[in-house]
Amino acid sequence: MATNLQLTEDGRLRHLLTLEGLPRRILTQILDTAASFVPVAERDVKKVPLLRGKAIFNIFFENSTRTRTTFEIAAKRLSADIVNLNINASSLSKGETLLDTVANLSAMQADMFIVRHAAAGAAHLIARNVAPHISVINAGDGRCAHPTQGLLDMYTLRHYKGEFHNLRVAIVGDILHSRVARSQIHALTTLGCPEVRVVAPKTLLPRDVESLGVHVHHNMEDGIRDVDAVLMLRLQNERMRGSRLPSAGEFFKHWGLTPAKLKLARPDAIVMHPGPMNRGVEIDSEVADGVQSVILSQVTFGIAVRMAVMSLLAGSGAQA
Amino acid sequence: MPTSLPTPEQLIDQLARAIAPVIHDSAPGDPPWALVGIHTGGVWVMDGLMRRLGADLPRGVLDIAFYRDDFSRIGLHPQVKPSSIPFEVEGCRILLIDDVLYTGRTIRAAMNLLFDYGRPAAIKLAVLVDRGGRELPLCADFVGANLNLAADEHISLNQNHDGVGLHFAIQQR
Numbered sequence: 001m002a003t004n005l006q007l008t009e010d011g012r013l014r015h016l017l018t019l020e021g022l023p024r025r026i027l028t029q030i031l032d033t034a035a036s037f038v039p040v041a042e043r044d045v046k047k048v049p050l051l052r053g054k055a056i057f058n059i060f061f062e063n064s065t066r067t068r069t070t071f072e073i074a075a076k077r078l079s080a081d082i083v084n085l086n087i088n089a090s091s092l093s094k095g096e097t098l099l100d101t102v103a104n105l106s107a108m109q110a111d112m113f114i115v116r117h118a119a120a121g122a123a124h125l126i127a128r129n130v131a132p133h134i135s136v137i138n139a140g141d142g143r144c145a146h147p148t149q150g151l152l153d154m155y156t157l158r159h160y161k162g163e164f165h166n167l168r169v170a171i172v173g174d175i176l177h178s179r180v181a182r183s184q185i186h187a188l189t190t191l192g193c194p195e196v197r198v199v200a201p202k203t204l205l206p207r208d209v210e211s212l213g214v215h216v217h218h219n220m221e222d223g224i225r226d227v228d229a230v231l232m233l234r235l236q237n238e239r240m241r242g243s244r245l246p247s248a249g250e251f252f253k254h255w256g257l258t259p260a261k262l263k264l265a266r267p268d269a270i271v272m273h274p275g276p277m278n279r280g281v282e283i284d285s286e287v288a289d290g291v292q293s294v295i296l297s298q299v300t301f302g303i304a305v306r307m308a309v310m311s312l313l314a315g316s317g318a319q320a
Numbered sequence: 321m322p323t324s325l326p327t328p329e330q331l332i333d334q335l336a337r338a339i340a341p342v343i344h345d346s347a348p349g350d351p352p353w354a355l356v357g358i359h360t361g362g363v364w365v366m367d368g369l370m371r372r373l374g375a376d377l378p379r380g381v382l383d384i385a386f387y388r389d390d391f392s393r394i395g396l397h398p399q400v401k402p403s404s405i406p407f408e409v410e411g412c413r414i415l416l417i418d419d420v421l422y423t424g425r426t427i428r429a430a431m432n433l434l435f436d437y438g439r440p441a442a443i444k445l446a447v448l449v450d451r452g453g454r455e456l457p458l459c460a461d462f463v464g465a466n467l468n469l470a471a472d473e474h475i476s477l478n479q480n481h482d483g484v485g486l487h488f489a490i491q492q493r
Contacts, residue, residue, distance in 0.1 A: 032400070033396065036383060036385070036386070036401060036403070039404065043436055044410075044437060045436035048386035049386070049387060050386045050396075314391075314395075315392075315394075316395060
């Protein structure tokens with residue numbers, strides 16, 4: 001059902017809500033298109049006229065400076081007009097419903113909504129209720145999905161490691177609360193990565209995680225041994241209710257990525273992190289700033305990937 | 321196909337002969353020349369010209385997908401390639417190269433794209449075939465062959481299956 005909502009009748013990207021069930025050809029098309037946007041940022045004029053005159057609304061019901069900013073830069077580099085709305089600070093506190101907010105913005109001739117919400121399914125709900133010419137991008141919903149983050153991680157992996165069919169990848173940390181991990185897992189399996197490992201304590205793993213086609217490791221040393229890439233996750237302090245962990249220091253001891261642990265991975269392994277990092281909690285500063293870290297490249301590529309998604313969505317309403 | 325149309329290789333020879341004196345007759349202090357081909361056919365023509373001109377000129381490649389004026393009608397081209405201009409456009413003389421000149425919309429898009437890299441000193445246009453049917457006030461400085469095609473006829477430059485030579489294909493749409 002999610003897949004149908006995301007694709008037009010002739011199989012083009014209509015909304016981007018989740019990477020689950022999205023066909024490989026769409027993922028590859030997004031990555032290939034992004035590759036053409038990367039050199040745009042190296043020019044004098046870092047803009048293309050593609051989305052001139054389009055109105056894009058960044059609707060963030062949950063704070064996120066980085067994601068909101070990269071979407072904003074991506075839209076501006078496509079020459080679109082973008083408006084940022086932090087809804088938790090405005091209408092909802094006055095009692096307006098989610099769909100009322102969207103209807104009002106639609107009446108302002110919106111062409112695209114970028115939605116972040118603490119509740120799973122918020123972007124889906126909006127996508128089901130917008131006019132046919134409006135596209136929706138999920139910029140993170142609850143623990144569910146963060147598709148553009150998953151895509152930029154795939155872009156970064158492909159950039160440094162080549163094709164996916166002979167890669168061994170470890171996703172380490174708080175899988176349970178992480179929409180990033182879910183998006184990464186769906187993308188990696190769709191793109192043909194033969195060995196996706198999730199490395200976490202039992203308390204930070206969803207119960208059904210094996211059904212996603214991943215190998216589970218409860219020991220970090222075993223989990224990252226001989227991998228080509230270590231995808232670290234942020235410890236979601238603000239999402240933690242109750243005590244799943246003794247302390248941040250204890251977490252670092254067992255699950256933090258240190259230079260010593262990284263030596264167990266392949267010598268040319270790369271280290272990724274979706275940011276913002278908790279240095280000394282899930283990652284040692286020496287690793288975060290080390291030669292194997294590609295964390296800042298992820299940020300740069302993230303803009304090109306978001307430009308690709310926006311331009312494919314904006315073009316999908318056109319007659320083929 | 322009209323038997324009068326020479327092969328692409330013959331036309332590239334012809335173009336190279338016309339272009340060579342212009343490119344080679346630079347006085348000291350004149351702005352430098354660079355070649356820029358438009359994906360995909362224009363790049364093949366450019367590489368053919370490069371070999372014949374024998375000069376070590378800067379080489380750039382443009383994909384105009386992000387600059388097309390029909391994006392809102394047909395969406396993004398399915399196979400966009402990265403543009404690459406590995407030289408300073410500012411103050412440079414540019415020979416812009418395409419395979420077929422038709423409405424002129426591709427050339428307009430390519431010039432807009434070039435200007436986002438800098439302000440060239442001059443742009444000259446070389447095409448293998450001018451098939452008429454212009455919708456914009458543009459003409460080429462160097463033309464391999466002029467061809468009068470009906471609006472429902474489509475000419476394309478293609479690479480031979482062996483990957484070395486080029487050939488034209490004309491189809492009824």
